Amino acid sequence: xxxxxxxxxxxxxxxxxxxxxxxxxxxxxxxxxxxxxxxxxxxxxxxxxxxxxxxxxxxxxxxxxxxxxxxxxxxxxxxxxxxxxxxxxxxxxxxxxxxxxxxxxxxxxxxxxxxxxxxxxxxxxxxxxxxxxxxxxxxxxxxxxxxxxxxxxxxxxxxxxxxxxxxxxxxxxxxxxxxxxxxxxxxxxxxxxxxxxxxxxxxxxxxxxxxxxxxxxxxxxxxx
Amino acid sequence: xxxxxxxxxxxxxxxxxxxxxxxxxxxxxxxxxxxxxxxxxxxxxxxxxxxxxxxxxxxxxxxxxxxxxxxxxxxxxxxxxxxxxxxxxxxxxxxxxxxxxxxxxxxxxxxxxxxxxxxxxxxxxxxxxxxxxxxxxxxxxxxxxxxxxxxxxxxxxxxxxxxxxxxxxxxxxxxxxxxxxxxxxxxxxxxxxxxxxxxxxxxxxxxxxxxxxxxxxxxxxxxx
Numbered sequence: 001x002x003x004x005x006x007x008x009x010x011x012x013x014x015x016x017x018x019x020x021x022x023x024x025x026x027x028x029x030x031x032x033x034x035x036x037x038x039x040x041x042x043x044x045x046x047x048x049x050x051x052x053x054x055x056x057x058x059x060x061x062x063x064x065x066x067x068x069x070x071x072x073x074x075x076x077x078x079x080x081x082x083x084x085x086x087x088x089x090x091x092x093x094x095x096x097x098x099x100x101x102x103x104x105x106x107x108x109x110x111x112x113x114x115x116x117x118x119x120x121x122x123x124x125x126x127x128x129x130x131x132x133x134x135x136x137x138x139x140x141x142x143x144x145x146x147x148x149x150x151x152x153x154x155x156x157x158x159x160x161x162x163x164x165x166x167x168x169x170x171x172x173x174x175x176x177x178x179x180x181x182x183x184x185x186x187x188x189x190x191x192x193x194x195x196x197x198x199x200x201x202x203x204x205x206x207x208x209x210x211x212x213x214x215x216x217x218x219x220x221x222x223x224x
Numbered sequence: 225x226x227x228x229x230x231x232x233x234x235x236x237x238x239x240x241x242x243x244x245x246x247x248x249x250x251x252x253x254x255x256x257x258x259x260x261x262x263x264x265x266x267x268x269x270x271x272x273x274x275x276x277x278x279x280x281x282x283x284x285x286x287x288x289x290x291x292x293x294x295x296x297x298x299x300x301x302x303x304x305x306x307x308x309x310x311x312x313x314x315x316x317x318x319x320x321x322x323x324x325x326x327x328x329x330x331x332x333x334x335x336x337x338x339x340x341x342x343x344x345x346x347x348x349x350x351x352x353x354x355x356x357x358x359x360x361x362x363x364x365x366x367x368x369x370x371x372x373x374x375x376x377x378x379x380x381x382x383x384x385x386x387x388x389x390x391x392x393x394x395x396x397x398x399x400x401x402x403x404x405x406x407x408x409x410x411x412x413x414x415x416x417x418x419x420x421x422x423x424x425x426x427x428x429x430x431x432x433x434x435x436x437x438x439x440x441x442x443x444x445x446x447x448x
Contacts, residue, residue, distance in 0.1 A: 062287070
């Protein structure tokens with residue numbers, strides 16, 4: 001049995017990754033990040049999802065990425081775009097997955113966990129460079145070189161169980177495993193009740209995913 | 225000319241790394257971390273060193289590594305040892321350099337910097353796995369895969385100019401470059417005025433470094 005640190009954003013993908021890890025019998029410890037995101041209701045969603053799916057424990061860690069600026073997701077002066085352009089979008093948060101995986105690695109060392117689970121996927125990855133399989137493999141190599149467990153020859157895996165899944169695949173798998181997607185928040189600019197805008201790139205990908213999976217979209221959309 | 229993010233701890237090594245980067249003409253932006261360390265006077269030392277050596281700017285970033293526990297450097301319930309054992313010591317902070325380099329990478333992306341400078345050295349590295357050249361190389365590979373700059377083919381280097389230096393080499397180089405080591409804090413448990421205990425592993429390595437370099441030790445030791 002693995003002891004796993006599961007990075008949980010409160011969104012659809014990471015909730016499904018947690019469900020996959022729990023279904024295979026991992027002892028899961030979820031970790032969410034308060035990084036100054038404007039969509040803060042995702043932190044409440046992460047707590048709900050962790051409890052509902054049966055994680056062993058949930059931690060929230062604060063890191064002041066927002067203070068550095070540079071992204072529409074943390075800087076309220078930059079508008080969230082409602083259509084996707086080409087290249088890396090303004091919603092990209094600099095080095096976000098590297099920072100999150102690093103903090104997950106620190107927590108894994110403290111817990112003596114042998115796995116870090118991250119819900120990235122390269123198919124609908126929206127142009128983020130830190131969602132690709134080669135990136136995940138590079139982090140695993142780093143983790144083995146830079147930790148006590150790695151140096152001592154223990155197992156240490158970065159597991160991205162959804163990396164080759166489309167959004168529709170993810171939704172189908174999550175529904176099989178009993179994920180209640182109405183409690184997850186994917187929107188980049190939800191209201192205070194966690195209701196989605198229905199217009200941003202993340203809302204679009206999510207809605208298209210439910211349509212492609214052929215299941216009703218349980219997302220709570222706001223009135224704006 | 226490089227634009228560099230220089231990770232600055234307030235200690236001897238990172239002060240010297242900053243002096244090296246400034247001497248070669250880099251535009252240096254220093255970054256210090258408030259990670260719940262018990263030796264908090266190092267944050268004041270980092271600010272002093274940054275200003276004294278002529279960095280372009282200085283940022284302090286908070287990250288709650290201390291909340292995760294597991295190290296004598298962040299957990300006051302674990303005593304700082306006064307002699308070195310074998311293997312990885314209890315003063316090792318889980319994944320610390322990985323977390324710091326990740327946050328340095330985020331800042332580098334925001335500034336569009338092409339270099340991150342870190343003062344690790346593998347010679348007197350005290351058994352920390354994340355101070356070795358192969359670790360630094362693995363982080364560089366990760367950085368290129370996981371960032372906008374890297375994906376777009378821009379230069380991105382993790383520079384550890386002291387990695388093959390002994391403590392005495394570092395001190396000699398720093399003195400040549402005008403570093404005032406009396407303003408730096410290396411001790412794991414300094415008092416509130418930043419005066420060193422003179423007994424911990426870090427104090428021992430530092431004192432031996434000045435002796436081996438054949439120069440007076442300017443460290444301010446406390447009366448405890």
